[in-house]
Amino acid sequence: MNLHLDPASRVHLSAQDQQAIARTLGSLQQGFTARDAQRLTGVYSDDADWVNAFGSRKRGGPEIVAYLRGLFADANFNAGTLVADPEITLRVLNAETVTVSGHLRIRGQRLLTGGVIEERDNHSIRVLQRHADGRWLIVSEMYMDANREQSYAGHS
Template sequence: MKRLGLSFTILGLLMGCNTQKPETPIDYDKAKTLINESIESWDKAWETKDLELSLKYYADDTDWTNAFGDRVQSKTELRELLGFIFNLDFVMSGENDYGENEIIFLNDSIATVRSLNIRKNQQWPDGSQMDDRHINHLRVYKNRNGEWLIINHMISQAWPKRQPKDTVPTTD
């Protein structure tokens, strides 16, 4: 009988001992706010050519590709490329018209964000004006110690769709 009582006591102690630390549930509203603030910082940095602000929310091991196929795979390389881009007046001309960010949490530490920017009045290298550009951003964020950092950013571009020209020959 003593053994049975001792067995139940040991079993109860073992069941009461949880060696796993309970995880703090993520506050998704706060995470969305932090992510949106980082994108607003990117937008402001682009308008003011503020290199440090543009890099603030990128992880050191980020992977970044722009709409023209330029790819860098570290924050150091991104600093160099953006420094070059920010000095191209024709690229920096124009105005941005940003839409809402679509944030999807894949889990408590990974989020994807899609954003649309309609870039107006940008110039070609010869100074002539481009048509409006529809620029899509796909960012992947990772929560590292409570800080949401961009680990991947891909930028793509789509020109407005034009009506196809009539390809049927006409007879006069």
């Protein structure tokens, strides 16, 4: 995982908090890489909100993990391969909250209607919050794919 600290982060986190965040993000990456939803147990808070790039919405760790268990078993999803390691940027908002922005590209994911998504240019944003027991859990996560069509001439 290529993790970068956003220069806008002005709050220093303790080594213990940094390790807890790394554990959560590591479990997330390992779960997706291995297609093992069990590794995602304990990554999401009980009231987490989650939205994928296709508009599926889930609420709470158990519901999110159950959905991902099905997704990881899906041949269409598994046909996709990463083009490169994800780019991850951590921004510390305060001593209790961080955001994690991600960017990855995936080739070859198949569609239910047939055909293949040539390349997904996927962006994500996660909000992690420190809990009373010291764990940093994902409380909000949203994925989106870049739309290559333009509606504004100033788009870059």
